Amino acid sequence: MGAIASTILVALLILGSMGIKLDREYQRGVIYRLGRVKGVMGPGMYWIMPLVDQKVQLDVRTKTVSIEPQETVTADSVTIKVNAVLYYRILNGEKAINRVEDYQMAVYQVALTTLRNVVGQNMLDDVLQNRDKINLKVQEIVDEITEPWGIEIERVEMKDVEIPLGMQRAMAKEAEALREKRARLIKAAAEQEASIKLSEASRKIMENPAALELRRLQMLTEIGTENNTTTIVMLPSDLITLAKNWSVLPPDRPTDQTAVVPIAPPSQANSAEPLNPATITEAEPIRLELTP
Numbered sequence: 001m002g003a004i005a006s007t008i009l010v011a012l013l014i015l016g017s018m019g020i021k022l023d024r025e026y027q028r029g030v031i032y033r034l035g036r037v038k039g040v041m042g043p044g045m046y047w048i049m050p051l052v053d054q055k056v057q058l059d060v061r062t063k064t065v066s067i068e069p070q071e072t073v074t075a076d077s078v079t080i081k082v083n084a085v086l087y088y089r090i091l092n093g094e095k096a097i098n099r100v101e102d103y104q105m106a107v108y109q110v111a112l113t114t115l116r117n118v119v120g121q122n123m124l125d126d127v128l129q130n131r132d133k134i135n136l137k138v139q140e141i142v143d144e145i146t147e148p149w150g151i152e153i154e155r156v157e158m159k160d161v162e163i164p165l166g167m168q169r170a171m172a173k174e175a176e177a178l179r180e181k182r183a184r185l186i187k188a189a190a191e192q193e194a195s196i197k198l199s200e201a202s203r204k205i206m207e208n209p210a211a212l213e214l215r216r217l218q219m220l221t222e223i224g225t226e227n228n229t230t231t232i233v234m235l236p237s238d239l240i241t242l243a244k245n246w247s248v249l250p251p252d253r254p255t256d257q258t259a260v261v262p263i264a265p266p267s268q269a270n271s272a273e274p275l276n277p278a279t280i281t282e283a284e285p286i287r288l289e290l291t292p
Helices: 002-017 093-098 103-120 124-129 131-149 165-207 210-224 237-247
Strands: 020-023 027-033 036-041 044-047 053-059 063-073 079-090 151-162 257-263 284-290
Touching (some): 027 093, 036 093, 053 093, 079 131, 093 131, 103 131, 165 210
Antiparallel strands (some): 063 079
C-alpha cells in the first residue's frame, strides 16, 4: 500500500507541476477552462489545472507590419505606388484571440486597403507634401476598425512614393520654372533697391560736391591694391564744369551784337585841335557789327 500511495503522490506531483506556467514581462496567457475563457494571466509564475485548462500565449509588445507597395490612382488620375509601415500592440488579449481568427493578418489587410483608399482620395501634391496628414488619417481609420479586437494602432508611416518617369520629368520642369521665376523676382527687387540707394547717394553728392572727390580717391585706392596695368588720368571736376559751361551758349545771348560809338561831326574831325566835349553839339552814331 505504501508503494501505491507513493506512486500516486508522485503522479499527482508531476501532474501538478505540469500546471505551472511562467510568462515573461511582455507575455500574457489567455486561459480556457473546458473551452470557456477563464481570463488572462501573467506575467510571472502562475498555476492552471492540468488537462482542464488550456493556455494561449500572446506577445503584447509593439509589432511592426510592413505594407508592400500598392499601385493606386490619385484623385488627379496619376498612377503611383505607395508602401508604408504600421505599428500596433495588443491591449486586450482575450478580444484579440476570440473576436478575430488571425489578428496579425487582419491588421495587415485592413491597413493595406485603407492606405490605398486614403491615397486615392488625395491629389498627388498632397501625397508628396502632406504625408503626415495621410498617415494620421490611415491611423484613425485602422484604429477604429481594430479597436473591437483589442488592438491599438500606434503609428502609420509612408515609406516611399514611386512616381512614373514621365511625371517626374514634368515635375522637374515645373520646379525649375518656379525657381527661375523666384530668381528673376529677387534680381528685380535687388535692382530696384539698388536704384533707390543710388538716387539717395546722388542727392547727397549734389549737396556736397567734395564727396565726389573723396569717392574718386577711394576708387583709386581700390584700383591700386590690385596688380594691373590700368593708367588713369585725373582731371579736376571744376575744369570739367568750366568746359561744359563754355560749350553751352546761353539762350538769351544774341547771335549778332551791335556796338554804338559816338563820333564828332566832320568839321571837328578834320581839325587839328583836340576835341572838346563841350563843343560837340551833336554826335552821329556809327554802328559796328560784331560777329561772335
